[in-house]
Ligand SMILES: Nc1ncnc2c1ncn2[C@@H]1O[C@H](COP(=O)(O)OP(=O)(O)O)[C@@H](O)[C@H]1O
């Protein structure tokens with residue numbers, strides 16, 4: 418029984434690999450097999466003008482159409498189809514903003530070292546365009562964020578260390594409040610000049626923030642006249658400063674960063690240039706089920722790597738030694754493989770792996786076929802043959818989205834596969850392929866290789882991008898004001 422299953426797997430691995438390498442030299446049309454629904458939608462003029470409609474297709478992924486004036490999103494979640502056409506900060510002019518107090522929720526949750534130095538300022542830099550637009554149009558900006566996950570007031574989670582960098586990037590001295598609500602904050606707001614920025618203290622110093630308590634949201638909202646949410650990294654949280662304040666502040670609009678993230682993560686997935694490949698890695702199948710299922714509905718090629726592959730191997734009867742396996746996900750892995758086949762998606766599993774005799778940076782290692790992992794050894798990276806096959810598959814594509822590393826890239830010895838994929842995406846990005854890095858550890862990997870700048874888009878939100886790719890609604894987006902539709 419075991420050997421019969423094993424040969425099935427081997428033929429699966431071989432078939433997918435050869436399909437891809439041969440397809441690299443064939444026309445892309447032979448590789449793409451769209452489900453009939455999608456073919457129908459693509460040929461419908463109505464659907465074409467609206468973007469790919471999840472409502473019409475019964476699809477769970479959000480759909481997007483971008484016009485010059487408005488970003489429109491439609492999503493179908495457990496609560497049914499929800500319109501997500503959102504008003505943008507770009508729609509607000511000096512006439513709307515001059516002298517107005519604007520509550521801006523950003524995600525300034527940046528890493529700090531033991532001396533409170535910022536070790537990666539990406540999220541601060543990403544928040545600047547929205548703040549600049551507001552101050553240049555005469556608004557008074559009340560800037561709010563969380564930092565870390567403090568339980569009550571915790572000095573090491575103060576936003577104070579962010580003030581110098583924010584001031585430098587904005588070219589003005591940012592004022593810092595010691596609290597985020599209360600009379601002292603109100604005085605600072607009253608003294609704020611047009612074009613000034615007041616940074617509130619960590620909003621999570623109040624437990625009411627994460628509980629989304631309306632009274633707390635009301636107090637935050639009472640500081641301002643209108644609301645801009647630019648905190649993409651926190652948009653999957655229904656907290657007082659992301660969702661609650663929208664009940665008290667009108668208009669409540671999307672910031673430029675939030676828009677850009679949605680444009681890429683929703684837009685590229687709902688109406689990608691094809692062939693469209695998704696690369697999904699990371700540690701566990703369980704944390705990526707939603708993403709894999711959702712992407713199977715959309716992509717032409719799905720490349721799997723990371724710790725999750727061993728659950729797929731074991732599901733097919735292969736020996737995986739002491740590699741990471743989720744025993745309760747074996748059936749699921751089998752059904753995902755079957756689903757990919759039924760949908761005509763070219764799903765590639767690595768054909769060789771780098772194995773280690775222990776989970777450590779100095780472990781002994783060797784490269785073996787995926788079907789030959791000895792007892793006592795664990796797979797910690799994809800092997801060179803797999804990298805070659807994956808690269809050939811990626812060469813045929815026009816859009817690539819990547820979520821999750823190919824191996825334990827934190828250990829140099831097992832970072833080779835992940836770094837090779839990062840370099841391949843950088844090369845393809847230079848040739849005009851849309852490359853989107855979906856947050857979390859994949860971003861760290863791309864930065865480690867030094868190719869972050871050349872990617873089309875690097876998400877500032879790990880959890881948020883994952884939820885978007887899974888087709889979930891983001892409460893921080895849903896709560897914003899609807900845009901007025903414009904003719905397209
Ligand atoms: N073969 C493997 N065995 C164990 N852990 C792995 C393996 N490959 C990757 N990982 C781990 O997966 C983690 C990232 O997983 P995950 O959080 O799902 O990714 P992401 O943050 O990109 O969404 C990394 O810490 C990495 O070391």
Ligand SMILES: O=C(OP(=O)(O)O)[C@H](O)COP(=O)(O)O
Nearest residue numbers: 524526566650651878879880881
């Ligand atoms: O860092 C964040 O998320 P991420 O680690 O998923 O990218 C956001 O600031 C959200 O933080 P949270 O997960 O504590 O709500």
